[in-house]
Amino acid sequence: MSVLDVTNLGIRFGGLQALDDVNLSVREWEIVGLIGPNGAGKTTFFNCVMGVYKPSTGSASYRGTELIGLPTHHRVTMGIGRTFQNIGLVKVLPVIENMLIAQHAKANYGVLSSFFGTPNVLEEERTLHRNALEILDFMGLGPYRNAVVASLPYGLQKLTEIAAVLASDPEFLMLDEPTSGMSPEEAHAFGELLVRLRRELNLTVLMIEHHVPLVVAVCDYVYCLNFGKLLAEGGPDDIRRHPEVVAAYLGEEHASA
Amino acid sequence: MTERAGRRPSSRKAVSADPGAPATGDVDPVDVVAELAGDVAIEPGEGISSESEGFDQISAEDTEPGPSAAGWIARRGLIAIMVLGVIAAPLFYRGDAGQTKLTWMAIGLIYIIFGLSINVLVGYAGQISLGHQAFVGVGAFTSAYIVSVSHASFWVAFVLAGVSGAISAALLGFIALRLRGLFLALITLAYGTVAQFTLFNISSLTGGGAGARAPRPAGFTSNRQFAYLCMAVTAALLYVDWRMVRSKVGRAIFAIRENELSAASFGINITGYKLLAFTVSGVFAGLGGSLFAHQQQLVQASSFDFTFALTLVLMVVVGGLGSRVGVLIGSTFFALFPLVFNAISLYTALIGAIALLLTLTRFHGGIAEQIAPILRWFGGGTLRKHPRRVVRTGGESVSP
Numbered sequence: 205m206s207v208l209d210v211t212n213l214g215i216r217f218g219g220l221q222a223l224d225d226v227n228l229s230v231r232e233w234e235i236v237g238l239i240g241p242n243g244a245g246k247t248t249f250f251n252c253v254m255g256v257y258k259p260s261t262g263s264a265s266y267r268g269t270e271l272i273g274l275p276t277h278h279r280v281t282m283g284i285g286r287t288f289q290n291i292g293l294v295k296v297l298p299v300i301e302n303m304l305i306a307q308h309a310k311a312n313y314g315v316l317s318s319f320f321g322t323p324n325v326l327e328e329e330r331t332l333h334r335n336a337l338e339i340l341d342f343m344g345l346g347p348y349r350n351a352v353v354a355s356l357p358y359g360l361q362k363l364t365e366i367a368a369v370l371a372s373d374p375e376f377l378m379l380d381e382p383t384s385g386m387s388p389e390e391a392h393a394f395g396e397l398l399v400r401l402r403r404e405l406n407l408t409v410l411m412i413e414h415h416v417p418l419v420v421a422v423c424d425y426v427y428c429l430n431f432g433k434l435l436a437e438g439g440p441d442d443i444r445r446h447p448e449v450v451a452a453y454l455g456e457e458h459a460s461a
Numbered sequence: 462m463t464e465r466a467g468r469r470p471s472s473r474k475a476v477s478a479d480p481g482a483p484a485t486g487d488v489d490p491v492d493v494v495a496e497l498a499g500d501v502a503i504e505p506g507e508g509i510s511s512e513s514e515g516f517d518q519i520s521a522e523d524t525e526p527g528p529s530a531a532g533w534i535a536r537r538g539l540i541a542i543m544v545l546g547v548i549a550a551p552l553f554y555r556g557d558a559g560q561t562k563l564t565w566m567a568i569g570l571i572y573i574i575f576g577l578s579i580n581v582l583v584g585y586a587g588q589i590s591l592g593h594q595a596f597v598g599v600g601a602f603t604s605a606y607i608v609s610v611s612h613a614s615f616w617v618a619f620v621l622a623g624v625s626g627a628i629s630a631a632l633l634g635f636i637a638l639r640l641r642g643l644f645l646a647l648i649t650l651a652y653g654t655v656a657q658f659t660l661f662n663i664s665s666l667t668g669g670g671a672g673a674r675a676p677r678p679a680g681f682t683s684n685r686q687f688a689y690l691c692m693a694v695t696a697a698l699l700y701v702d703w704r705m706v707r708s709k710v711g712r713a714i715f716a717i718r719e720n721e722l723s724a725a726s727f728g729i730n731i732t733g734y735k736l737l738a739f740t741v742s743g744v745f746a747g748l749g750g751s752l753f754a755h756q757q758q759l760v761q762a763s764s765f766d767f768t769f770a771l772t773l774v775l776m777v778v779v780g781g782l783g784s785r786v787g788v789l790i791g792s793t794f795f796a797l798f799p800l801v802f803n804a805i806s807l808y809t810a811l812i813g814a815i816a817l818l819l820t821l822t823r824f825h826g827g828i829a830e831q832i833a834p835i836l837r838w839f840g841g842g843t844l845r846k847h848p849r850r851v852v853r854t855g856g857e858s859v860s861p
Contacts, residue, residue: 254726280728292723294716304709305716309728311709315737318708319701325708372727 205267206231207376207408208253213262215252222248223259223432230376235402235409237419237440240429241452246412247289249429250380254279254286266376280309285374287365289381289412295354299345299364302353303336306368310335336371343367358385362394370405379411383418391415395422420444428452527841536839551688563684564756569796570691571752576780576792577702578745579773582630584783585711586738587718588637589646592653593773596743598765599656600626600750602667605675605760615678619751626747627740629656634739638732653770661762672761675754691752698745702785705741714738772813779816781829786836790828 208230215223223245230236238246252259255276264271266282279286286292293302311332313325340346345360345367353361362382369377382398383391395418401407413419419426419440426443428435430452436443443449528536554562575597582588600622607618633652637645660667667673681690705711713734716724721731754760772795780791799809820827829836838844 256722256725275730276722276725277728277730280726286723286726288720288723292720292726294719296719297715301712301715305712305724305729306727308709308713308716313709315710318710319705319741321700321704321707325704329708368727 207234208264208266208410210249210253210264211262213249213252213259213264215248215257215259215261221432223252226262226429226432226434228427228434228437230408230410233402233406233408234424235398235411235422237423237426238410238412238429239414239416239419239426239443239449240435243431244429244452245432246429247380248432250286250378250412253378254284277309280372280374283373283375284378285369285372285376286378287362287369287380287382289384291353291361291365293353293361293365293368295361296352298350298352299340299356299367300333300336300349302364302368303340303349303371304329304332306371307332307335309372339367339371343370359390362386363397366397366401370401375406375408377407377409377411379409379413381412381414383413383415386415388415388417391418392421394418398422416444533841536841540839548692551685554685560684563688565797565800567684567688567691567752567756568800569793570688570695571749571756572776572792572796573695573789574698574745574749574752575773576777576788577698577785578742578749579777580783580785580788581702581705581714581738581745582742583774583777584788585706585714585718586735586742588735588738589642590633590649590742591646591767591770591774592633592649592651592656593742593746594765594767594770595653595656595660596626596630596746597750597753597769597773598661598760598762599629600747601675601754601760601765602661602673602750603747604751605673605754606666608676608678608755609674615681615755619748622751622754623744623747626745626750627743630739630743630746631736634736637739638735650767650770653765654767657762657765657767661765667760667762670762672759673754675758675760677755677758681755687756691756694748694752698748699785699789706785710734710737775813775817779813779820779827781827784826784829786832787827787829790832 206229208228210226210228213223213226213228214221226245226249228236228238228249238249240246248257251257253264253271255271255274255278259272262272266279266284269282271279294305297305311328313322313328317325337346337349340349343363343366345364348356348360348364353364356364362385366379366382383394386394398409398411399422402409411423413423423440425437426440427437428443428446428449430448435452436446436449438446551563551566554560554566575593578596579590579593582590582593603625604615604618604622607613607621608615633649636648640648662669677687678690681687713724713729714737716727716729717731717734725731757764776791776795777788778791779795780789781787795809795813798812802808824830826833834844
């Protein structure tokens, strides 16, 4: 069964056709890569699926539920978690506070009772706190729980964002360049982490990624976007050798050479 | 869509990008916590490494031993003495001089309420309000009208003042959903000014230029009693503010301030919580306005001019945006300075301007940043200056 099914997705910004007739599907328990040169429309694609932009054509359904037209904040309770290229954390707050922010949808107490610190609020807050610490320990971030996010090195900030998204109990992760700013070794370690997270937490993953060795290593299937159009799709090894993909990344002469 | 060969989960492959590295994709799921910690997060030189120089400080801070039992007694004792001092102070203000001091105290406490109100909007939610005097004014006139014209009880008026403040702020909130930055600042500026010259001059509601009478409620007619009323309300609102910050509401508002996109993807309803921030700010302003009206016993439209709005913003910015203690100090200072020193408004404006310039150019965290070591000490830390910029101490966040 498909987790995410996107058909004929298109969006136009003024004169620019940012996405044109994109079809993509992610199945249960897959790690799917979305690659493409800068400006190909990868993040725009994420934003359309997440409801940040309203696409002009096409549909996107998550386990059979249509996503287009649904406000962004509804997705987290459906099990969709998203990370950002430039880290979607509140960087002036400590790690632990961000873990609590990420669990917003899990706090069931009423808005009004939040202002009075009623016993049920305090009880739920303790539970959220416990969950947060558990996930931080799971990710090996326990020692940094009280550190302000901005004070952490970039790689750890990235990892903290993953931890925060995991705290919201996702079944489907959309990662936007999770290894940007990491060294090749760090990216490799991240790949190991991702494979393990999938196994431990039963995750399905769609990730935008530039780091080709990582894509080849962990992805089950790869889509390549160029100028808003789907250029190629297939297994990671096929994509790596695909002449049009090589041309898009390196220029025509390399492809023909 | 075509069938994808060889891509079912069973064919999941081990990570093999680097031939020299161990492939771990297919090992047994043993102790993931330990392995992740070892492989990815912490062990230097491997995985997502910890080579940055900031690390020792972070972990060192984490393992810092807390204060001894005596240390805690000293901290708690000092806080208790300060709180008891404020509570007991009105009992010692006697005679004519005492009456003046009781008035000052009430005004200081009311300004703290104003400060909390604007802090919710500007400090927590990151919006701007240069027309905050309008919400205060709406609360003040509502309260005065209900007590002196409808002859209803003060308590009814007090609650309705909060409601009317909330409605007027929520109206502005709807505009703020579409505008930001300079444009929002201009709209709020216009909102406040227009309210002062039109809304607050409707004779049948506000008494026009002569003003509306706002008698004090029975049981709180003396300055001392009224100071205690203000103290009780301020304490209650401080509690509400504290609980809000420590709940999903406060966190949602912070998250929206920093990054709306990621806040929404964490399930936070941006529209709802932005409006909520305006509403909460409006409730605080309205309640403060009600106390303000009955403290003065006469409300006039001219009290709610732009200078008043500027003072409100100034005291919060100089006190330290987002910091409860900073707002408390800033508000008290700007409320009492002109009264205590009987200074003409020029000096107040001058001091305010210098403090604002210093805050904007040198010390973004305002007074709260300057006293951060002290606040940390009260929270169980040491007095030493923090190695890096303090962004949050003991539940108080200060935007850099």
